[in-house]
Amino acid sequence: MKKKGWKELPEGAIIEKVPTSQEFKTGSWRTQKPVWDPNKCTNCFLCWLYCPDSSIILKEVNGEPKVSGINYDYCKGCGICAEVCPPKIKAIHMEKEEF
């Protein structure tokens, strides 16, 4: 992307198009990726609760919330979701990321 010169920037460095953080895809910072297994998942939502990047996607199925995957655009691979997923279930495990 060609960066703007000083004559093209808005005065006062304001950003007119918001929210901007949605467009700033930070998932590429990841070195490990969480992999989620829908067949093991009990929908306890611990991963959703603990994910610091709001990267656990919930969807409504028959009026009930269900985990439906991981948003890799923002997931930074911290592994918290895999850590908090109950040990007997282990519906999330971490793998090495290859971009």
Added chain:
Amino acid sequence: MSETLKVKQALTGNEAFAFAMKQINPDVVAAYPITPATEIVQIFSKYVADGEVDTEFVAVESEHSAMSACIGAATAGARVMTGTSSQGLALMHEVLYIASALRLPIVLAEVNRALSAPINIHCDHSDTMGSRDSGWIQIYCENANEGYHSLIQAVKIAETINLPVMVTLDGFIISHGMEVVETLETDVVRQYLGKRKPLYNVLDYENPIMVGPLDLTDYYFEHKRQQIEAMKKAKDVIEEVITDYNKRFGFDFPVFAEAYRMEDAEYAILSMSSAAGTMKEAVDVMREKGEKVGLVRLKVFRPFPYEVLQEFFKNVKAIGVMDRSDSVSTMGGPVFNEVRSALYDLDTRPRIMNFVFGLGGRDFPLSDALYIVNRVKELKEGKTLDFVEYVGVRE
């Protein structure tokens, strides 16, 4: 029409500032009192309590908060003013940069006072000189009358170029001294200024924006370059506003600097603020003796009007630059350094020296003013002198 609109009043510098603020009727004033500027806030808060202004007055617990509140209000499109002095301005220092970089036209009524330590409540210019690189326009007034009118002009200047402006008066000498101020009528001031047209409004929920983003290595430089350009353009704006104001209301205020008996001057003094009054007297005394000496009173220090000074000084042989603060650089005061730099490119460069005087409110009598003129005369005649002298200090 202009004559009938003027009202003569006996006011101190602080009263003149507060009265101008009342007529301006800003949307928001956030301020904290500090000697010798206390009265500005005190008198203004009485106007608020008496319902003479519509202003939202924010009584804060420090100057850092005062400027922060001003910034918040200004981003929401409000016309915002504050007043301070010395340590108060120093405490605002960090946020001054934010106001200018966000291009907020905040107007600050400043009363010049020395910085601690030792604690001193009297006049010198160390406070505003400490903020000279903060991106604020700086206007130094000679007296209360000029302070009153400059504060009104400052609102126009600030809102035209979207940069903050501080207008200064010398502590106690002007802030507490009473003089005749020729004021405009309130309606005239309000009509002249109209409503502020903000660049943006952070409270506009229909059109959300983000103010004060992270810039890092990839855009910070571009935004600074843009701010520098605004400061360059501010010169035209200052000239337009003051010229138009003079024409509209029948005044004769100088734009960037005032030339006093400079027509055929062979040597000259450059002074700022109230000391220029004493200097004019010294120039008159010397002129009576047939000495071709003149005075330039520098009024706008930011943006620095180097072109104007080059023009004034192109034919003089020697100049004495007066500083009411010292940059403790062992190279003289801030005014001296900039004036000397401005004159470096002249075809025939005048000899130039610096006089640091009046620190911490030290009296500046006519005898000292005459001493300075005589020293510059010696410089003109070829004598070798130290490039900085400290006038009025005990050995």
